[in-house]
Amino acid sequence: MTPEIYRQAGELFERLRQLPEGELPAALDAAGISNELRVEVLRLIEADRKAARSFLENRAVEDAARLLAPETQGLPAAGTGCGRDGRRV
Amino acid sequence: MLQPSALVNEAFVRLMGEAPVEWASRAHFFGFSARLMRRILIDFARAQETEKRGRRSTHLDLSVAGDVPAGESHPVDFIDLDHALNELAQLDPRQAQTVELRYFGGLENAEIAAVLGVSEPTAVRDWRVARAWLYHRLQSRLPQSHLPNDS
Numbered sequence: 001m002t003p004e005i006y007r008q009a010g011e012l013f014e015r016l017r018q019l020p021e022g023e024l025p026a027a028l029d030a031a032g033i034s035n036e037l038r039v040e041v042l043r044l045i046e047a048d049r050k051a052a053r054s055f056l057e058n059r060a061v062e063d064a065a066r067l068l069a070p071e072t073q074g075l076p077a078a079g080t081g082c083g084r085d086g087r088r089v
Numbered sequence: 090m091l092q093p094s095a096l097v098n099e100a101f102v103r104l105m106g107e108a109p110v111e112w113a114s115r116a117h118f119f120g121f122s123a124r125l126m127r128r129i130l131i132d133f134a135r136a137q138e139t140e141k142r143g144r145r146s147t148h149l150d151l152s153v154a155g156d157v158p159a160g161e162s163h164p165v166d167f168i169d170l171d172h173a174l175n176e177l178a179q180l181d182p183r184q185a186q187t188v189e190l191r192y193f194g195g196l197e198n199a200e201i202a203a204v205l206g207v208s209e210p211t212a213v214r215d216w217r218v219a220r221a222w223l224y225h226r227l228q229s230r231l232p233q234s235h236l237p238n239d240s
Contacts, residue, residue, distance in 0.1 A: 006180040010218040017217075044221040051224035060167075060193045064130055 001040065008033075009040035017045050099129055116204040120186070123194030127171065130193070134167040173226045177219060184219035187212060 001009075016027050024045070028038050103125055112118045178185035183205060190196045190204060202212040 001180065003180050006222075010181075010214075013218060013221065014214055043225050044218065047225040047228070048217065048221040050228075051220055055224050056188070056192050056220055059191075059195045060126060060130055061195065064133075 001036075005037055005040060008037055009044060012037070012041045013044040013048070016041065017048055103129065116206070119190060119194055119196060119200070119204050123189045123196070127174075127189060127193040130167050131171045138168070169227055170223070173223050176226065177222060180222075181215075181219070183207070184215045184222075187215045188219050188223065191216060 012028075012031060012033070016024060019027055024042070028041065033041075112121075174185050174188060177188070186205060187201055190201045191198075196204065198212050198216065199209050201216075202209040205212065207215075
């Protein structure tokens with residue numbers, strides 16, 4: 001893929017990404033684009049719908065902390081009683 | 090095992106050791122910091138892979154959940170992400186910078202816009218397109234067993 005095809009795919013993706021799935025084929029037909037560009041736009045739209053929930057939403061340092069020190073996942077939440085008699089410490 | 094505090098120490102030491110004497114601008118500083126964090130994490134991921142290669146092949150999981158239940162994720166690694174970002178930089182350098190500043194540098198959209206000298210809506214659009222492209226690119230590298238069921 002060339003940078004120019006990618007740029008055009010990005011523009012069409014932004015314009016069409018919120019269309020209902022059933023309206024996409026007609027919108028792409030109306031755009032009069034090449035098959036290569038059409039495939040790229042559809043890939044971006046499909047990926048956006050799948051990725052929207054959480055892909056790369058954490059920052060790298062958060063992912064790294066989870067990866068590098070998995071034992072910290074088991075730490076009690078802030079304010080959890082953990083003194084000898086259950087008082088907050 | 091490298092602890093998060095050690096990661097921060099490593100970043101600080103490298104920042105101080107490699108930083109230019111003078112920062113040309115805020116963009117220069119944030120761009121350098123994000124790039125540095127990326128390099129540290131990639132270096133560590135590579136070291137982990139080398140260390141574990143003798144025992145078994147492993148990948149470092151990132152939180153890259155797509156259409157999977159909350160709390161689950163598709164395993165992808167920092168090294169694959171690094172390669173994909175390099176490919177993205179060939180297609181659109183500004184989008185690759187946007188991902189670097191946001192994911193590795195921890196900047197918000199308005200800060201990214203200021204650093205890159207674009208409007209905030211442009212930064213948001215760049216992020217959205219880049220994230221979709223990276224998701225597709227990384228997903229295509231996953232083992233078939235990790236791909237979502239299209240049926």
